Amino acid sequence: MKKVLVLYYSQSGQLKSVVDSFISKLNDDDIIVDVKSIKPTTSYPYPWSFYEFFDEFPDAARMRGCEVKKLENLEDDYDLIVLGYTIWFLAPSSPIVGFLKSSQAKKIFKDKPVVTLIACRDMWVMAQEKVKKLLSNVDAKLIDNVALTDQGKGIYSFATTPRWLLSGKKDAFWIFPPAGILQKDIDDASRFGQRLNEALKQDKEKEGKPLLKNLNAVCVNGKLIASEMIGTRSFYIWSKIIDFCGKKKTISRKIAITVYAVFLALMVFTVVPINIIVRKILNSFQKDKLKELEKKYEEPSGR
Numbered sequence: 001m002k003k004v005l006v007l008y009y010s011q012s013g014q015l016k017s018v019v020d021s022f023i024s025k026l027n028d029d030d031i032i033v034d035v036k037s038i039k040p041t042t043s044y045p046y047p048w049s050f051y052e053f054f055d056e057f058p059d060a061a062r063m064r065g066c067e068v069k070k071l072e073n074l075e076d077d078y079d080l081i082v083l084g085y086t087i088w089f090l091a092p093s094s095p096i097v098g099f100l101k102s103s104q105a106k107k108i109f110k111d112k113p114v115v116t117l118i119a120c121r122d123m124w125v126m127a128q129e130k131v132k133k134l135l136s137n138v139d140a141k142l143i144d145n146v147a148l149t150d151q152g153k154g155i156y157s158f159a160t161t162p163r164w165l166l167s168g169k170k171d172a173f174w175i176f177p178p179a180g181i182l183q184k185d186i187d188d189a190s191r192f193g194q195r196l197n198e199a200l201k202q203d204k205e206k207e208g209k210p211l212l213k214n215l216n217a218v219c220v221n222g223k224l225i226a227s228e229m230i231g232t233r234s235f236y237i238w239s240k241i242i243d244f245c246g247k248k249k250t251i252s253r254k255i256a257i258t259v260y261a262v263f264l265a266l267m268v269f270t271v272v273p274i275n276i277i278v279r280k281i282l283n284s285f286q287k288d289k290l291k292e293l294e295k296k297y298e299e300p301s302g303r
Contacts (some may be wrong), residue, residue, distance in 0.1 A: 002031045002200045003075050005108070008117070009038040009095040011046050012164070014180055015119045017086050018148055021186050022117060026193030029285040031200055034075060040095045041067040054257040055248045058239035060088040061232075063130060065098030074108070080196070080205050081112050081140070087120040087127045090277030092134070092233050109140035113205045115196070115212070118147040119181060125220060125297045128229045142203070144212045144301045146192055147219075151182045158268045191215060210300040217301035222290030225297070238263075251264040270288040 006023055010016040015180070027033040045052055058276050059066070084098040092100075099105055114135055118124050156176050164170050164179035168258050172178045192212055199211040219223055238260050265301035295302075 002080070003078045004031060004033045004080045004082065004196070004200070005074070005078040006033060006082040007038055007099070007302075008035075008070075009040075009086070009093055009099075010084070010124075011086065011093070012168075013042055014186075015084050015086050018117065018119045018181070018189055021189040022082070022084075022146075023194050024190045024193060026197050028197065031197060032075075034078070035252075036071050036074070038071070038095050038099045039096065040068045041069055043193045044095075044226065046165075048150060048165050049253055050166060050261075051249075051257060052131070053166060054242075054261060055253070056094065057089055057235070057257075057260075058243045060091055060094050061235040061239040062259060063091050063097050064094070065096075065101050066094040068095055068098045068102065069106075070102075070104055071203050078108075078112060080115065081202060082115045082117055084119070085116040085127075087118070088122055089235050090126050090228060091235075092127050092131050096131075097134065100131075100138060102189045106138045109135065109138040112140055113138045113143045113208065115144040115146065115192075116142065118145070120147070120149060121161050122149045122221060123224055123228050124149070124229070125225055126232050127283075128297070141208055142300065143208060144210050144217065146212065148181050148189060149219075150180055150184050151177055159260055175295065180298070192217065210302070212301045214303075215301070218298045220294040220297045222294040225290075225293055233265050239293075 004023075004026065006019060008019050010019070016037075023033050023035065027280065037118040044056070058064075085092045087179060088094060091097070098107075115133075116128065116131060120127075128145060128147075132142060150161070156208060157179075160170075160176050163173075166264055170179040191229070192215060195212055195215060199205060204211055242256045246252035
């Protein structure tokens with residue numbers, strides 16, 4: 001009998017739907033699937049209010065994590081762990097970071113093969129690199145990664161994602177497509193669970209090799225990698241500025257947040273479009289390099 005532990009934190013409920021689809025063909029009489037939702041000690045709102053959203057920005061960007069409740073009723077040992085997470089400010093969500101930094105995670109993940117499962121907009125590469133480090137710190141063995149991304153690609157998500165998070169509205173509006181992952185893509189995630197089911201019955205998880213090859217588990221857009229790196233550095237700098245201006249919910253901090261929000265909006269409508277055009281031109285001269293980067297960041301599962 002094989003035992004699989006599935007851990008996730010879903011704020012809006014979308015990741016939970018992805019997880020449910022993912023495991024729908026994994027569980028059977030020979031494989032026990034133990035699903036646990038990671039719960040922060042202090043719940044986060046959904047939808048967010050404007051200042052609550054940006055109040056969390058420094059903690060998320062600097063990966064401080066948050067205090068989480070201890071998981072109860074776990075099995076003594078698991079053959080495989082699936083870790084589902086979303087992206088907050090180009091980093092894994094605070095509850096996921098908090099859990100991976102906990103003493104309980106060190107016991108659960110030690111020497112275990114892990115499959116990460118991401119649901120987000122199309123910029124997740126830097127967050128996954130951070131998760132890799134967190135998993136390494138608890139001696140886990142990452143063998144696969146699956147990333148499902150929003151249907152509103154590129155610059156559209158700069159409008160659709162904040163609208164969804166701050167209002168709860170996912171529908172299409174004006175020239176913008178709906179927010180979130182296509183239902184078809186969510187439903188199709190069951191193929192990964194099916195593959196894991198077959199692999200576990202053959203003890204392939206013990207080999208330490210990817211189990212989800214050739215299933216289009218991930219697709220990295222090399223043209224976005226530089227933008228992610230720039231965004232990560234910018235977030236880190238601004239998070240320090242906001243922290244310096246005061247603690248959460250203080251007037252001085254709200255003033256800093258307001259300044260940053262205006263700056264961010266100006267960047268999105270001015271610098272970002274220009275950057276896209278410039279990088280499109282530059283990328284045409286470095287196609288081979290981009291392909292190498294895509295292959296690197298698509299490991300271990302690949303397309």
